[in-house]
Amino acid sequence: MSAQREMKEKNPWQTPVMIIITVIGVIAIVALVTVAVLQNRPLLQKYKYGIVLDAGSSHTALYIYEWPAEKDNNTGRVEQTHSCKVKGPGISSYASAPLEAGESLRACMQEAEKLVPGKRHHETPLYLGATAGMRLLNIENSSASDKVFQAVGDALQKFPFSYQGARILSGQEEGAFGWVTVNYLDDRLKQGLETTGALDLGGASTQISFVSNNYDGSESPRNSVTFRLYGNDYNLYTHSFLCYGKDQALKMTLAQMAKEGPATVFDPCFHPGYTATKNYSILYDGPCVSDRKPQAALATFTHTGKGNFLQCQEAVKSVFNFTYCKYSRCSFNGVFQPLLQGPFGAFSAYYFVMNFLNLTDTSIPLETVKDSLKRYCATPWNQIMLLHPDVKLKYLAEYCFSGTYILTLLTEGYNFTSKSYSDIKFIKKIKSSDAGWTLGYMLNLTNMIPAENPDSPPLPHVGYVSILSVIAVLLFILFILFILSLRPLWPRCSKQPQIV
Numbered sequence: 001m002s003a004q005r006e007m008k009e010k011n012p013w014q015t016p017v018m019i020i021i022t023v024i025g026v027i028a029i030v031a032l033v034t035v036a037v038l039q040n041r042p043l044l045q046k047y048k049y050g051i052v053l054d055a056g057s058s059h060t061a062l063y064i065y066e067w068p069a070e071k072d073n074n075t076g077r078v079e080q081t082h083s084c085k086v087k088g089p090g091i092s093s094y095a096s097a098p099l100e101a102g103e104s105l106r107a108c109m110q111e112a113e114k115l116v117p118g119k120r121h122h123e124t125p126l127y128l129g130a131t132a133g134m135r136l137l138n139i140e141n142s143s144a145s146d147k148v149f150q151a152v153g154d155a156l157q158k159f160p161f162s163y164q165g166a167r168i169l170s171g172q173e174e175g176a177f178g179w180v181t182v183n184y185l186d187d188r189l190k191q192g193l194e195t196t197g198a199l200d201l202g203g204a205s206t207q208i209s210f211v212s213n214n215y216d217g218s219e220s221p222r223n224s225v226t227f228r229l230y231g232n233d234y235n236l237y238t239h240s241f242l243c244y245g246k247d248q249a250l251k252m253t254l255a256q257m258a259k260e261g262p263a264t265v266f267d268p269c270f271h272p273g274y275t276a277t278k279n280y281s282i283l284y285d286g287p288c289v290s291d292r293k294p295q296a297a298l299a300t301f302t303h304t305g306k307g308n309f310l311q312c313q314e315a316v317k318s319v320f321n322f323t324y325c326k327y328s329r330c331s332f333n334g335v336f337q338p339l340l341q342g343p344f345g346a347f348s349a350y351y352f353v354m355n356f357l358n359l360t361d362t363s364i365p366l367e368t369v370k371d372s373l374k375r376y377c378a379t380p381w382n383q384i385m386l387l388h389p390d391v392k393l394k395y396l397a398e399y400c401f402s403g404t405y406i407l408t409l410l411t412e413g414y415n416f417t418s419k420s421y422s423d424i425k426f427i428k429k430i431k432s433s434d435a436g437w438t439l440g441y442m443l444n445l446t447n448m449i450p451a452e453n454p455d456s457p458p459l460p461h462v463g464y465v466s467i468l469s470v471i472a473v474l475l476f477i478l479f480i481l482f483i484l485s486l487r488p489l490w491p492r493c494s495k496q497p498q499i500v
């Protein structure tokens, strides 16, 4: 009887023990998973921002970049979220009215102020980088270029961002940062993949940058930039040709045609039927053409189109110098260039022009591209205007020249062949970001590309949490099984109601 009573007293324990164990087990699992999730959860969508102003020779553009806050100095993606084209010409055109250069940036800056969240304003770096237009102004009149920078700096500092200064980029920087942008956006750097060369055609200068396996940089150190990015070493060849942007090249070509100072310049690079009276001074103002001043001092000339691609090609070729090269190989003007190694991304004016001409498909044979351009150049000007009523006349008049210049620069200048032409891709954007030097410039200045590959967690976050949860459940089941396995040792008890 006494043993029976003892069992009866213990009996109620059997179920409560299991309930308590289950409850504790479930709480433990929930706690474990919650801690794991909270500890490793990416911070709630918090973003950081950076702003870069590209003060080009023909215009200024503002770019806003955004990246997840916790991925600073890591492998995080930086993306362009907005761009704003500044109204009016490039800042170098304001040499005689510098204050207006600062004023011109206001509308885009106000847009940026609205788009970057207010609480991030003060920590958002703001950079202005100027390229060939300001390089030329600085050569021509350095005090005028200083005044433009002063005015631009004063205007930018009125905004609540963290202003980091305005400066002229060197040609090497412009080329190298364009290359960094393209390869960063293509994910080639992080993964250590073969890189893409960068071809940038601006209004006043043009850049070529690529990695060539059999080039160590020793032959022409000033064309060599070395990087260590994500644990890989890169020896980049880069060169910037000042004056070989498409606007300055047009001036040089025209100045070359008009070097005898005629009253009418018959230009094969303009459409038949095109005619305009122009000031001779436009052909020899600025450092790219000042030495081509014609002897005769006529004030104006009649610019008349002839629409002949082959003659245009010859005229364009005349602004390249192929006569001297002190290196093993050169592109033009005695500049060293190693063997081309593709693929290449060609952006800015390369894209604008080839896209307008419907010639961005580089799988089309080069000869066919030339034939198509030949027909385009020969098309009468009035027909061209009828076909493109929405295109700015200044741009429209120049596409025959620009297309011819691009093909001549690529083949005669850089030595692309009919075969390697297809290694080039004419691009505007990669994902949501414009191809150009600005992103690479900001990534560099904010130290956002580490030299070494950061240790990445072996598992993605979701995988990590799932595995942790499965292990926790397994452990709990094992624990229950263990408790149940001890059952034979438990004191026996009867489920029969006790009849006293």
Ligand SMILES: Nc1ccn([C@@H]2O[C@H](COP(=O)(O)OP(=O)(O)OP(=O)(O)O)[C@@H](O)[C@H]2O)c(=O)n1
Binding pocket: 055, 056, 057, 058, 059, 060, 090, 131, 132, 133, 201, 202, 203, 204, 205, 206, 245, 246, 247, 348, 349, 352, 353, 395
């Ligand atoms: N839809 C467009 C836009 C621009 N352009 C021309 O393309 C050239 C280069 O533009 P861009 O790359 O913006 O040159 P910048 O950056 O201003 O010049 P640089 O890099 O030499 O300082 C300019 O002649 C511009 O007139 C064009 O033909 N079609």
Ligand SMILES: [Ca+2]
Binding pocket: 056, 057, 131, 201, 202, 203, 348
């Ligand atoms: Ca540019």
